[in-house]
Amino acid sequence: MGRLAARTDRPPGAAQQGRSIARISRAIWSSLPFAAIARISRVIRRSPPFAAVRPAATAGRSLQLQDQRPPWSACGGALHRTLSTLGVVSQFRPPEIAAPLGAVSTDRMHLRRFEESDLDGLADVFSNAEVWRFPYGRAFTREETSQFLNAQLAEWEECGFGCWIAVLKSSEAPIGYVGLSVPMFLPEILPAVEVGWRFDPAVWGQGLAAEGARAALKEGFTTLGLTEICSLPQSVNPRSFRVCERIGMTFRHTVDCPPTDRRGGVEARMYTMSRDEWSALTTDN
Numbered sequence: 180m181g182r183l184a185a186r187t188d189r190p191p192g193a194a195q196q197g198r199s200i201a202r203i204s205r206a207i208w209s210s211l212p213f214a215a216i217a218r219i220s221r222v223i224r225r226s227p228p229f230a231a232v233r234p235a236a237t238a239g240r241s242l243q244l245q246d247q248r249p250p251w252s253a254c255g256g257a258l259h260r261t262l263s264t265l266g267v268v269s270q271f272r273p274p275e276i277a278a279p280l281g282a283v284s285t286d287r288m289h290l291r292r293f294e295e296s297d298l299d300g301l302a303d304v305f306s307n308a309e310v311w312r313f314p315y316g317r318a319f320t321r322e323e324t325s326q327f328l329n330a331q332l333a334e335w336e337e338c339g340f341g342c343w344i345a346v347l348k349s350s351e352a353p354i355g356y357v358g359l360s361v362p363m364f365l366p367e368i369l370p371a372v373e374v375g376w377r378f379d380p381a382v383w384g385q386g387l388a389a390e391g392a393r394a395a396l397k398e399g400f401t402t403l404g405l406t407e408i409c410s411l412p413q414s415v416n417p418r419s420f421r422v423c424e425r426i427g428m429t430f431r432h433t434v435d436c437p438p439t440d441r442r443g444g445v446e447a448r449m450y451t452m453s454r455d456e457w458s459a460l461t462t463d464n
Contacts, residue, residue, distance in 0.1 A: 279335075279340060280339065280340045280341075280398055280402055282343070285390050285393075285394050287347065287348055287349070287387065288346060288347060288387065289346040292335050292344075293328055293331040293332055293344050295328070297328060298321075298325060298328055300352065301324050301328060301353060302321045302324040303353075304353060305319035307379065307380055310377055310378070313412075314436075314442045331356075334361075338361065341358055341359065342360055342375065343356060343391075344356050354378055354379045355378035356376065357374075357375070357376035357378075357388065357391030359375075359399050359403075364436060364439070365411070365437075367434075368449075371409055372399065372403075372405055374392050374399070374408050374410050375411075376388045376392055389422050389426050392410075396426065396457055397461075400454045400457050406454050407452070407453045407454065408451070408452055409449055409450060409452075410423050411436075411447040411448070413445050413447050413448075414445070414446040420448065424450075427452060427457070427460045428450035428451060428452045430449070431451055433447065434446070434448075434449050
């Protein structure tokens with residue numbers, strides 16, 4: 180849901196070529212099962228120069244990026260060539276961050292990293308089909324919730340940031356999640372970081388998504404030092420449009436997200452906010 184930096188060294192005609200290759204890339208990705216895409220995404224995030232070297236113990240040290248060539252043989256030559264042509268190989272690097280994100284408190288929520296012990300509470304929230312209406316149109320099983328939780332734990336470990344589980348202060352109960360992630364499902368927009376959210380319908384309409392998203396934007400621009408963050412709500416999800424607009428993001432264009440084994444292809448709306456825009460907005464307020 181947000182780009183880290185814009186590429187400025189594209190040769191003439193690269194944009195049109197990139198769009199053509201993007202269509203090919205969608206076809207490749209859509210032909211892969213969900214588990215394979217997840218494995219490839221993990222390889223991409225872990226492999227130099229994509230994977231940042233974590234500071235051993237001292238928070239506050241900048242993460243250093245390795246310059247070695249990633250072991251693309253694990254992904255296959257065709258995917259390597261596709262991602263290379265798209266510019267993903269040369270562009271996608273996790274941001275250099277002063278320190279991994281920590282827990283955050285808003286007026287009404289505790290926002291923290293996921294823990295294995297969150298499975299029961301999260302499974303209860305995800306058992307409501309409305310939570311996953313976009314894009315899946317059904318509830319998550321406990322096994323799917325466990326897979327989601329493991330993916331979140333891995334992203335925090337690999338990137339130093341991710342989505343937080345949202346716990347309501349008044350009840351100490353989990354009500355969903357909100358935070359930052361890398362949209363690996365849409366390689367043509369990388370490098371990017373998106374802000375996203377998903378809450379229990381019992382707390383919809385109370386402004387909690389906007390409250391959590393504002394906290395994520397602040398941490399993304401200040402702690403992580405991102406230059407731009409995006410959001411990618413599905414085009415049939417007006418509730419999320421309103422959240423994007425409420426927190427000051429700007430609609431740019433629509434994007435086609437390739438199908439997976441869990442859903443068909445969907446259209447999303449790209450919203451963005453730059454660090455300068457966020458700074459001006461927070462200064463005015």
